[in-house]
Amino acid sequence: MTNGAAGIVFNKTRKGVLLVKRRDLPVWVVPGGGIGPNEEPKYASKRETEEETGFKVRVVRQTGVYQKQTNKPTGKTYVFECRVVSGKPRLGKETAAVRYWPLKRLPSQLPFYQKVWVEDAAKNLESVIERKQDINTKKLFLYYLRSPEIILTYLYRQLTRLLK
Numbered sequence: 730m731t732n733g734a735a736g737i738v739f740n741k742t743r744k745g746v747l748l749v750k751r752r753d754l755p756v757w758v759v760p761g762g763g764i765g766p767n768e769e770p771k772y773a774s775k776r777e778t779e780e781e782t783g784f785k786v787r788v789v790r791q792t793g794v795y796q797k798q799t800n801k802p803t804g805k806t807y808v809f810e811c812r813v814v815s816g817k818p819r820l821g822k823e824t825a826a827v828r829y830w831p832l833k834r835l836p837s838q839l840p841f842y843q844k845v846w847v848e849d850a851a852k853n854l855e856s857v858i859e860r861k862q863d864i865n866t867k868k869l870f871l872y873y874l875r876s877p878e879i880i881l882t883y884l885y886r887q888l889t890r891l892l893k
Contacts, residue, residue, distance in 0.1 A: 731763050731764070731804045732763070732764045732770065732804040732805050732806070732807065733761055733762060733763055733764060733773075733804060733805075733806040733807070734761055734762070734763075734764050734770045734771075734773035734774035734777060734806065734807045734808070734809070735759045735760065735761025735774060735777070735778075735806060735807075735808045735809070735843075735846065736759070736760050736761060736774045736775065736777065736778030736786060736788075736808075736809055736810075736811040737759060737792060737808060737809070737810050737811065737846065737847060737850040738760070738778065738782070738784070738786060738810075738811050738812065738813060739810070739850075739851070740829050743832075743851070743853075744831060744832055744833075745829035745830060745831050745832060746759075746829065746830055746832060746835070746847050746851075747760070747782060747784075747813075747827065747828070747829050747830075748760075748827075748828065748829075748830050748835075748836070748839065749781045749782060749823075749824045749825075749826065749827050750824070750825045750826035750827075751823060751824070751825065752822065752823055752824065752825045753823075755825075755838065756838040756839070756840065757830070757835075757836040757838050757839050758839065758840065758843060759808075759839075759843045759846055759847065760777055760778040760780075760781040760782055761774065761777045761778070761781075761806070761808075762777040762780075762781075764807075770791075770807035770809075771788050771791070771807075771809060773807075774788060774807065774808070774809040774811065775787070775788055775809075775811065778811050779816075780821065780823075781821065781823060781824050781827075782816075782818060782819065782824070782827050783816050783817055783818050783819025783820075783821075783827065784813045784814075784815070784816040784817070784818070785813070785814045785815045785816045786811035786812060786813055786814060787811065787812055787814050788809045788810070788811050789809070789810045789811060789812050790809065790810050791807065791808070791809050791810075791857050792808050792809060792810050792846070792849055792850040792854075792857065792858065793807075793808040793846060793849050793850070793857060793858040793859070793860065794806070794807055794808070794857060794858075794859045794860075795808065795842070795845075795846065795859075795860050795861075795862050796859075796860075796861045796862070797842075797861075797862055797864045798861050798862060798863045798864065806846075808846045808849075808850065810850050832847070832851055835847065842862045842864050845860070845862065
């Protein structure tokens with residue numbers, strides 16, 4: 730059971746959010762990842778956001794704590810609002826693209842549970858939202874089935890790894 734951290738970065742007008750397109754799957758996601766041993770969630774959020782976007786950021790506030798509801802115990806994801814301090818978009822081994830998306834037109838490939846994170850952060854509440862999210866393999870598969878490109882890319886990458 731591992732915990733994760735993510736960074737929500739709004740543009741200056743708070744009408745757009747910074748997302749990254751993954752290299753392994755053609756999906757747009759909130760920058761984030763696993764929390765290292767002895768690492769505080771706040772710093773993991775900052776580190777992951779910087780690694781995946783190229784921007785130096787500072788954490789403004791914690792917006793949420795999300796627990797996946799699946800058939801087995803899962804870790805929590807700690808979500809923080811971050812603000813760009815410096816830098817420019819940078820692609821990397823995990824990141825194929827970096828861009829701001831209008832809050833009213835988020836990409837359809839943004840995972841449904843991360844859309845909730847963005848919407849919760851955009852509320853700009855003083856309190857930290859704690860929410861359980863119903864996320865399981867079947868639900869994710871059915872969600873991504875709407876975009877066959879994602880499923881085919883995933884299957885191709887898995888097959889390629891097996892054949893190496």
